[in-house]
Amino acid sequence: MVGPQLLHYGIAAVMAAAGALLALYNFFVRLRRDRLVADTPPVRIRSAAQGYVKVSGRAAAAGASPARAPLSARPCVWWDYEIARLERDRQRSQWHTIESGASVELFALIDAEAQCLVGPVRAEITPTTRSVWYGTEPRPLGPPPSSNPLWRAGDWRYTERLLSAGDHLCVMGELRSHSELGDVNAATAAKLHEWKQDQQALLARFDVNHDGKLDAAEWEAARLAAARASQSQTL
Template identity: 40%
Template sequence: MLLSAAGVAMCLIGGWLWSSRWSKLRHLLDTPTSRIRSAAQGYVELAGVLRGLPEMPPLLAPLTATPCLWWRYRIEEYCSGGKRGSWRILEQGSSEGLLRLFDATGDCLIDPRGAEVLPARRDRWTGNQRHPRSARPAGVLAWLTGHRQYRYTEERLHADEPLYAIGDFRTTGGGRQGLDLLVAQGQVVREWKEDYAGLLQRFDNNRDGQLDQAEWSRVRLAAGLEAQQRHRLASDRQALHQLVRPEEGLPFVLSSHGEEVLARRFRWQAAGGAALCLLGAVVLAARMVG
């Protein structure tokens, strides 16, 4: 019974790993790299350099207090039970502040929430305090820290590091958005209706306390002109580019490694999932024959 359950589990886990990693691999390989200034709206792949936001001070990573632009950490406790022990997660978390990706044509803000982030900077060490009181010890000092009951992992993204990103690209301002006049006009009218007294004061010419058909025509005409003016002002503003999590469930990946490294990693993980699924099938077949 246990052998059959193990075979089923291997098939399910291996199948899921193969399917998810192969899907990521195909999207990475099939999506060409775009320049920020000329990128189309929608699902795109970008590559550039991380820069700090001018108005924001650098973040401090929670375990080492290292200045960075993004961090993720985990604290684990060693639990001994019987002949084998295991590590249990006590705390974990990641930062959610915006990142700024820069290439030769412009910059793009990235909302990292929901992304699979694969940073190059990763520190792991052990200690005897739940929260490390200082930066990671090194060399002989790390070996002499005594009973190591806790394990700490911290990953970071730093300024001026390369970044590969694939996700949903959106631009506001800069004349990139077209005007749907009827929709925009209706929005203006709804805003004006919230102050109905002000609307009457502007358009109730005969002062009878209501708007007749001719007066409503004037309201719609003025609202249309207001909508066009707002669109012109928005178009005059500098374009703001953003990369966010896709709504269609497409991969959202941020990585310090280039596309080739990621593709190789996803290819090996997909192969490992397929092998695990096949091994589970062999176990089930052997169980049925036996």
């Protein structure tokens, strides 16, 4: 017969062991990643061989104008965001993510002599700007305040992470020549065309308000999904 004290002791020991193993696993994952970054020699874009490379340079918009962050409308080359709501019950209060998203648009990386395009889909990105602010509406009424307020104003939390044009970046990944990659925008258009062949499936997937047609926001969601799908196949 196992006493309750001994049982508690056993549970605590198992939890401590699991925590220690998890910490050890995270340590090895981070060590491996840091060593990979440190041990991969940087290359210049103009003479880089195709394959896994490390390049560094300044971020720039791939097109004529930079993208706009969805919550703050700040100019950037990459963004991701999260909108969370504080939900309270009798015992505790907890943030629940209501909406989130990430940019799938390509951006340029420019070194001293040349440039390449960077596909952010499935990339692990360390942003140069991270803003967290609060409000009372499901969508923020303006950009984040320049300084952190002393108290939280509202039950909605907005988190935005950005890479801005001109930021110095170090990028690691598979480098492909333009001729091999083809036109990514054309690939997105082709993917959308493919989806449009089956209107029912397209509506079932993106017609959120079920009015039988895709409005501007729904079409934008379809376009982003197509860009993500085509990049996953080509990059």
